[in-house]
Amino acid sequence: MLVVSLVVIALAKLTSPKRFNDFVTVLGNSKYLKIYAREQKFLDRFDALLFTNLIISLSLFSYIVYGFFTETRVISVDTMFKLSFGICVYILIKVFVERLIGSLMEIDEMIDQYLFQKISYKNYLGLVLIPVNAFLLFSFKPTLTFFYVIVILLFIVIITGLITSIKAYQSLIKHNFFYFILYLCALEIAPGIILYKVFISK
Structure with missing residues (x-):
């Protein structure tokens, strides 16, 4: 999976070298x-x-975390496929719902730019996770402290993306602050809490 990730990144750089350097x-x-x-x-x-x-990268990292807490040593291909499929479907559904909301509220252009920013930062997370996964798999035995550090690092990337989006649309947010808070609760915070409860209950 690490090799596939590296090949995919190499293809991205090969097809758009200038854009990749900017990214x-x-x-x-x-x-x-x-x-x-x-x-x-x-x-x-x-x-x-x-x-x-x-x-x-996210599927592999999730499975490493799962293996650490459950002491699972063998990676099941079936489990990895289901995990990758689930993460992919979750992200795509969120994007489609947000696009639908943008279309219904006739703010397609703003939503498209906002989603581009969000997706760009998420893709950056994938880039960060490649060396992280390599270290976890081949260099040393992971610890709980290390996982906390990595999660904090990932949150910093996500929060940076959110702050960038807020700065870009701060005038619009000021005039629609209630809807902005409603959006954060419904489409950003709630899905994460639901997933957390699902995994904790298991």
Whole structure:
């Protein structure tokens, strides 16, 4: 799975070298978001490759965490497939629902730019997780402290993306603050809590 992730990333860089170099600096530089948000398409090959890596890397990391807490030593291909499929479906459903809301409220352009920012930061997470997964699998035995550090690192990336989006649309958010809070609760916080409760109950 690590090899597949590296191949996918290599293909992304090979097909769009300049865009990939801009993408790597997205965490501290909004240049990528400003330039490529205008050029985005519904089906974008570059984003599709990075999204593929995100699904693989996130699935592998999730299984490593699961294996740590359950002391599972053998990776089941069937379980990995179900995990990857579940993560992929979850993310895509969220994107489609948000696009539907944007269409119903006639704010398609704003939603498209907002989703581009969110997806870009999520894809960046996939990039970060490649070396993390490699270390966890081949370098040393994972510890609870290490997992906490990694989770905090991932949250920093997500929060950075959220702050960037808020800054970009702060004037619009001020005039629709109630709807913004409602959106955060319904489409950002609630799904995470539901998934957490599902896994904890098991």
